[in-house]
Amino acid sequence: MQQPFDVITLFLLLDIAEAGSLTGGAERANMTPSAASQRISKLESSIRQPVLTRLPRGVELTEAGEVLTSRARLFRREMRAAHGDLEALRGLRHGSVRLGSFPTVSASLLSDALKDYHSRWPGVDVHVRSAVRPQLLEMLHSSEVDLALLWSYAWTEEAERSLSLETLMVDDTVLLLPVDDERAGDDVVLAGLRGDRWIIRSNDHPAGEALYRSCRTAGFEPDVVYEAHDYQEIEAMVAAGVGIAMVPRLAVTHHRPDVRTATFAARDQVPTRVIHIASLARRQYTPAMYAISRALRGAADRLAAPPRA
Numbered sequence: 561m562q563q564p565f566d567v568i569t570l571f572l573l574l575d576i577a578e579a580g581s582l583t584g585g586a587e588r589a590n591m592t593p594s595a596a597s598q599r600i601s602k603l604e605s606s607i608r609q610p611v612l613t614r615l616p617r618g619v620e621l622t623e624a625g626e627v628l629t630s631r632a633r634l635f636r637r638e639m640r641a642a643h644g645d646l647e648a649l650r651g652l653r654h655g656s657v658r659l660g661s662f663p664t665v666s667a668s669l670l671s672d673a674l675k676d677y678h679s680r681w682p683g684v685d686v687h688v689r690s691a692v693r694p695q696l697l698e699m700l701h702s703s704e705v706d707l708a709l710l711w712s713y714a715w716t717e718e719a720e721r722s723l724s725l726e727t728l729m730v731d732d733t734v735l736l737l738p739v740d741d742e743r744a745g746d747d748v749v750l751a752g753l754r755g756d757r758w759i760i761r762s763n764d765h766p767a768g769e770a771l772y773r774s775c776r777t778a779g780f781e782p783d784v785v786y787e788a789h790d791y792q793e794i795e796a797m798v799a800a801g802v803g804i805a806m807v808p809r810l811a812v813t814h815h816r817p818d819v820r821t822a823t824f825a826a827r828d829q830v831p832t833r834v835i836h837i838a839s840l841a842r843r844q845y846t847p848a849m850y851a852i853s854r855a856l857r858g859a860a861d862r863l864a865a866p867p868r869a
Contacts, residue, residue, distance in 0.1 A: 565603050565606060565607070565628070567635070568589075568599070569599045569600070569602075569603050570628060570629075570631070570632040570635065571589065571632060571636060572585060572586070572589045572591065572596055572599055572600070573585075573600065573603070573611060573612075573625065573628055573629055573632060574629050574632040574633060574636065575588040575589045576596070576600070576612065576619060577619075577621055577625070577629045580618045580619070581617075581618040581619060582596055582597060582600070582612070582619055600612060607624060609622070609624045610622050610624065610625075611624050611625035611628060612625055653683045653684075654683040654684060655683075655684045655685070655846070655847065655848040656684065656685040656686070656687060656848060657684070657685075657686055657687070657706050657707065657846065657848040657849050657851075657852050658687045658689070658704070658705045658706045658707075659686055659687065659688050659689070659705060659706065659707050659708065659709070659852060660688075660689050660690075660691060660696040660699050660700065660704075660705040660707070660708030660709065661688055661689070661690050661691075661696075661708070661709045662690060662691065662692065662693065662696065662709065662710075662711065663690055663790070664791065664808060664810050664811040665709050665711070665810060665835060666688070666690055666709075667813070667814065668810045668811075668813040668814070668863070669709075669728070669729070669810060669835065669856065669859050669860055669863060670688070670709065670856070670859070672859040672862065672863070673852070673855040673856045673858065673859035674686060674855070676855045676858055676859065677851065677852055677855040680851070680855070681848075681851055684848050684851065686852060689704070689705060693710060693711065696708040696709075696710060696838075697710075697723075700723065700838060700839070700840060701722070701840070703840075706839065706843070706846070706849055707837055707838065707839050707849055707852065707853070708837075708838045708839075709728075709835060709836070709837060709838075709856070710725070710835070710836045710837075710838045711731070711766070711808075711833045711834065711835055711836075712833060712834050712836065713766055713769075713770065713831050713832075713833050713834075714831060715769075715773075715831075716766070722840060722841050722842070723838050723839070723840065723841060724838070724839050724840070724841045724843075725836040725837070725838050726836060726837040726838075726853065727834055727835075727836055728835045728836060728837060728856060728857060728860040729834075729835050729860040729863065729864055730832050730833075730834055730835075731808045731809055731810045731832060731833045731834070731835055732808075732809045732823070732832050733770055733774075733806055733807070733808060733809070733824065733830045733831060733832055733833075734806075734807060734808075734809050734812070734821040734822065734823060734824070735748050735753075735804060735805070735806060735821060735822040735823070735824060736794065736795065736798050736804060736805040736806070736807050736812060736815075736819055736820075736821055737798065737804055737819065737820055737821070737822055738798060738799060738801055738818065738819060738820075739799070739817070739818045739819055739820050741804075741820065743822050744820035744821065744822050745820065745821075745822055745823075746822055746823075747822075747823050747824065747825045747826070748822045748823070748824055748825060749824075749825045749827075749828065750774055750775065750777075750778040750824060750825070750828040750830065751778045751779060751780070751828075753775075753804070754778075754779075754780045755783075756783070756803065756804050757783050757784075757785040757802070757803035757804070758771065758782045758783060758784045758785065758786075758803050758804060758805065758806070759784075759785065759786040759787075759788055759794050759797045759798060759802060759803040759804065759805045760782075760784055760786075760787055760788070760794075760805065760806075761787070761788055761789075761790075761791075761794070762787050766833070767806065767807060767808060767811075768787075770806060770830070770831045770833075771806045773831060774806065774824075774828065774830045774831065777828070777829075778828060785802065785803050786802050786803060791807060791811040791812065794807060795812065795815055795816050795819050796816075798819050799816055799818040799819050806830070808833055809821070810835075810863075813863070835860070837853055837856060
């Protein structure tokens with residue numbers, strides 16, 4: 561059903577009432593008197609009653625005009641308040657963003673990014689939900705989160721076309737060793753680890769798949785002696801001498817003092833994973849989404865920077 565009046569005409573009527581004349585109201589509304597008169601006539605025709613009484617000098621509101629201007633005055637106040645709210649969002653004085661994440665990136669890159677974010681924009685809330693990759697994808701598609709941090713390996717199924725991916729960083733795969741292992745810090749050739757015992761996440765975990773793919777390419781099957789629930793458990797078992805592990809670098813960014821890492825020789829082409837910020841392709845970024853994206857990129861750059869001597 562078509563509405564009998566529009567916002568522009570209501571605000572024009574309010575301008576006429578406050579100016580006391582049609583000419584004065586038209587000037588306030590940036591219209592010609594003729595255009596203003598046509599709008600008022602169309603309004604009166606639509607509601608089938610007059611809104612103004614023309615006087616020798618100026619105009620006077622009818623009862624219908626009083627009803628409409630009282631509503632218009634409230635609506636204009638709300639519109640001005642909305643404009644103020646939008647300006648506050650643009651200036652990042654308040655607002656919120658919902659972010660999906662996963663444990664290893666939350667404990668490293670994201671925690672660093674949030675420190676920067678909250679110091680710069682303390683009035684803008686970030687609501688984080690941590691989950692595994694399939695759940696993060698589902699939360700994006702159902703709009704439960706605005707953005708999500710995702711990982712991918714070369715063999716991971718491609719993200720759906722409805723997602724927009726912004727690459728944050730490459731998360732190298734490293735070898736985790738006891739602190740007194742002489743191989744720590746060196747470029748380790750994978751074939752030289754044929755006789756070692758290995759600790760992994762579960763067989764179906766991506767980090768476990770990275771190990772099996774790498775070892776089979778190097779010509780051997782890894783001797784897996786422990787399947788851990790999380791990376792903290794892996795570190796503890798490596799420190800205890802149970803075995804060694806292949807892990808993403810971000811998983812051991814804040815590692816125990818009794819374990820160390822080593823890099824793999826480039827010739828082995830050990831798989832790495834890529835960390836992305838994902839959003840729905842049709843989604844327009846809000847100022848708060850731009851801000852958290854900026855903070856995440858800054859944290860990723862700091863992690864990728866070589867350590868100072």
